[in-house]
Amino acid sequence: MMRAPEPRHNGREVVIDVSGLTKRFGDRVVVRDLSMRVYRGQIYGFLGPNGSGKTTTIRMLCGLLTPDAGQGTCLGYDILTESQIIKRHVGYMTQRFSLYEDLTVRENLEFVGRLYGIPNARQAATAALARLGLEGRGRQLAGTLSGGWKQRLALGACILPEPQLLLLDEPTAGVDPKARRDFWSEIHALAGEGLTVLVSTHYMDEAERCHEIAYIAYGELLTRGSVEEVIRQSGLATWTVTGGDTWRLAEELKHREGVDMVAPFGSSLHVAGRDKGKLEAAIAPFRGDPALDWREDAPTLEDVFISLMSRSRDNFP
Template sequence: MNAKSDIAIDVHGLTKSFGSRVVVRDLSMQVKKGTIYGFLGPNGSGKTTTIRMITGLLTPDKGEGTCLGYNIRTQADEIKLHVGYMTQRFSLYQDLSVRENLEFVARLHLMKDPVKAARDMIARLGLKGREEQLAGELSGGWKQRLALGACTLPSPQLLLLDEPTAGVDPKARREFWDEIHTLAAEGLTVLVSTHYMDEAERCHEIAYIAYGELLTHGTVEEVIRQAGLKTYDVSGPDVNVLLHDLQNKPGIDMVAPFGNSLHVSGRDAAALEAAIRPYRERPDLTWKHSEPSLEDVFIDLMSRARDNFQ
């Protein structure tokens, strides 16, 4: 393993099929150490399969690469020793206390002083005063903290998060992501699988996968810029009727409701202007130039993606 390298993940041409269906097709990516990297895409898009190949849990049909300096084909066991995994579903023992769960994990990983390791993690994550509370009695936010503590207790180099903030309140979400950014600043690399845009915007870089193909990647700003969408925000009465009028018109690539208005976008500025010209003359509608959102970009990408189930 090359300790001097600043690249945590470097894979090229990953392809995986199940039966006759290609689940991941010719995917290549690099992730720097200490990066929070978001995998986005609809259910069945190939996110989980990609992560499993990267971490040595699944052997690709084609492609090569390294994870944490280890070969994903020949050194899978070494990779697993350095990876922490936090599932969407709480997976610790409900009838053990916070302290007992953390001490159990520490002993499982043969840590020298499990009691101290658990005590230090309790202090770090603000769980003091809840040490003896049963895990099953914790709220969603406290369970989330405990799960994060358990999977980072053995000091992994790579952390996998599967929709980590589903079902928790905004304050708990903020505190969770604050801790993730602190861990990344300390050198931990984080892969986040999600299809929530607000979680994507908290990542340093993102990759959008649909039907097994990597459609775009980069920082949020780069992904939005690369999309080349010109966007209008239009408001007025009966925007739902307007949505159906504008859909599938030549020059309009994406129409989506946002609150009491619509986002109307197109990649060809001249064609978009021609399509909306008759509607801009209506006095009951207000049109304003708008920056495309990350969600605008992904809706547009999905509309152009090829469904590998078909």
């Protein structure tokens, strides 16, 4: 039986509340002094470079990995001493398809149901098929499904035991845009029912679908909050320039003081810096070029992401 939920914070039920989490693998500090709070029904996104500690962080937050330092709770249980109980309430969907490809869609779901001791596994599988639009594919071998349908099946298997916390590790990698959109519609429906979701992603459009995001780079939590808060906290001043030879312009600008980020977006160029005065001084010599059209712009989440990446230092020995 689940214990009573933790006290509410600002009127919201806290699902994860941790402080000072640190994890080492050998001499390498993979996550350093991380503190975070996640609320029930939130979709919390984790962004950052490959190998920066996103997956390690998520696993510590939900009791799947024991931190070397720090403390906290998940679902009302202590992540250090009660991790085995936490695991019973977590659904984990990995990037790689991990179900049986030589079983049918229905057989996979019924197997998962029996594995978790669900009283009527066949009925639960039927309900999962209907919810995820898989009714017509129940007899199809899982190995013959497309990437998008495999993703739906994996999600169905994850939510079959009715977890209270769902962990998604880059779940839509290699999936077409429509399948990704359908997947996220279902995730929002689940969150609306009270399921809490932790997800790592590299897609900016997916990050923008999260209620809150955190950017982690090589073990350090650099920023967190809603998308609007993260953009505002970045302090970036941004200009968009079109026309002329933007490739050559990018080469000239990226070495100038005050320019923290230069990134091409189609036929335009985004130029950004954390010091507005220095940035404007850096681009001033190029503003008079009649072939170039300069427009002061609001920074995007991708601008912030690229800027943070450029300032991050790999912690690999």
